[in-house]
Amino acid sequence: MARAEYRRLALALLLLSTGAEAASVYKWLDRDGLVHYDDQARLQQRLTRDYLDDRRIPSRLDATTPPAFIKAVAGDCAIARERADLISTASALYGSDPAGNVYPLSARQQVLEGKFAERDIGRYCAPNAAERLYREMRAERLKEKPAPVVVERRGP
Secondary structure, three states: OHHHHHHHHHHHHHHHHHHHHHOOOEEEEOOOOOEEEEOOOOHHHHOOHHHHHHOOOOOOHHHOOOHHHHHHHHHHHHHHHHHHHHHHHOOOOEEEOOOOOEEEOOHHHHHHHHHHHHHHHHHHOOOOHHHHHHHHHHHHHHHOOOOOOOOOOOOO
């Protein structure tokens, strides 16, 4: 009787293992980057030359700008436009020193503030400003020298 039970157990395990394979789920991405799940592996359909060409890594690391950086530059653009609008519509402009003293700006200083605001608009609101600023930032980081490595010798 023990053999019959072992046979039933082996048969049940065999059925469960084949059932588990049939219930597999495969995850894949389409051309738009949307995630899809399927019960069949469709590698022959997905691994085409077009698919592989779409998935290439850019030759330059700065070819893609992070979305968070693009969003930050858009925020800087909005701030620059608002500042320029305030400067152009203000009846008088005031400055302050580090001690907190407030003083009125001269006519020349007001003109300079307007020029600075226009410069910021040109910098942050130009077409492809985020990509250009990201390249500049990466170039500056590459110029920086890494900290020297200090090696200590211990022991005899």
